[in-house]
Amino acid sequence: MAYAFDDDQDVFPPLLSKDEVEAEQQDWLTRLRQLYSTLEGWLPAGEDFGVTRHEADSLDPVAKKAGVTVPIKVPRLQIEHRSSEKRLQIFPESRWVLLTRGRLFLFHPLGRTYIEDHGAPGVPDWRFYPYRDRSQNAPLNCAEFQNLLDGLR
Secondary structure (H helix, E strand, C coil), X not given: CCCCCEXXXXXXXXXXXXXXXXXHHXXXXXXXXXXXXXXXXXXXXXXXXXXXXXXXXXXXXXXHHCCCCCCEEEEEEEEEECCCCEEEEEEEEECCXXXXXXXXXXXXXXXXXXXXXXXXXXXXXXXXXXXXXXXXXXXXXXXXXXXXXXXXX
16 A cells, blocks of 8 residues: 655545455455465475465564554464475565565575565465566466476475
């Protein structure tokens, strides 16, 4: 979410209400769980990959401004290739990142990457790109995910 100052109106748009923020948080959690399930479904059958999901508390500044005081439990995902002990870790950065519907960090042996949702409500469009290089964003699909898994083998 971003706010732009309107010189003609001399007012800022209203901040999200607590109810709106809580609804956005639930949508964010649903999209994260769906993404993780999709990624797990793309793991090659018969290979020695281990998956761990866990949750961490998160209280976003936007939520705080809206009066939310209880952190949400955001899911994190770790995929490990047991024979190499290399791992890929995904964890949410924030639901509210400019020009996105949320951003995650992805750490893997090939480096640090962002995953962002550039879709519309109800239609996620997950994309990833190298850390601090948005010019190379690519759709997060099964083929690209397999390239990331190659770094774990």
